[in-house]
Amino acid sequence: MTRPQDPFDDRAMPPPADPWATIDRPVPTVYLGNPDTTAHVVPPAQRSAPPPAIEVRFGPGVPVAAPSWPTAPAAPRRPRWRRLVSILSSLLTLALVVVVGLYLWQRLSPLVVESATVAVPKPAGNSCDVTVNVVATVHTNGKSGTIRYQWIRSDNPPSAVLTEQVGSGQRTAALTLKWTFNGVGTTTETATLNITEPTPMQATTKVAYRCRR
Structure with a gap:
């Protein structure tokens, strides 16, 4: 409705806006190009002198290309x-170690006297003025070392300390006492082996003498 004093406007009025016009509309699709297109990405710091760029592929079914790293050259x-x-040097070194170990083991492992016995292998019998051999047999553990001992006769004071050297692997040692008898008569004496080192030990036997003229 118009009033007579108002100028007449013959322009058509725009239709009223529809408030439901923007609801349930599909989101517009933005196309960035062919999905199989290859894009080359170059870091900004390397754009002045571009080295081989890492190639990145986009799109379905396109494998990712791994960068190739330089490999170290094989040792000649x-x-x-x-x-x-x-090999020979290693074998010689091993043999030297074994020899030195055995030597140290022999040196550091002490000699031990395990047992000792004394006997008269050949008795005097009824002979006169004879020399009887009294023999002591000493058993050791086979180590090298020195045996210190003395003979004690029943008719004399103990003798001076004597020594017997035994080598590695030698498990027995024979110690001999020569006892001389003179005159007419009968007697029975004793001979004692007294070991002072390395293992204190004693062994005794009887010595008989008979002389009838």
């Missing part, structure tokens, strides 16, 4: 004679 093989020399 040693000549056969050098390997032989190295």
Whole structure:
């Protein structure tokens, strides 16, 4: 409705806005190009002198290309004679270690006297003015060392300290006492082996003498 004093406007009025016009509309699709297109990404710091760029592919079914890293060159093989020399050197070193170990084991392991016996292998019988051999047999643990001992006769004071050297692997040692008898008569004496080192020990036997003229 218009009033007579108002100027007449013959322009058509725009239709009223529909408040439901923007609801349930599909989101517009933005196309960035072909999905199989290859894009080259270059870091900004390397754009002045571009090195080989990492290639990144986009799109379904396109494998990702892994960068190739430089491999270290293979070490050159040693000549056969050098390997032989190295093996021989190792064997000689092992043999030297074994020899030194055995030597130290022999030196550090002490000699031990395990037992001792004294006997008269050949008695005097009824002979006169004879010399009787009294023999002591000493058993050891086979180590090298020195046996210190003395003979004690029933008719004399103990003798001076004597020594007997035994080597490695020697498990027995024979110690001999020569006892001389003179005159007419009958007697029975004793001979005692007294070991002072390395293991204090004693062994005794009887010595008989008979002389009838």
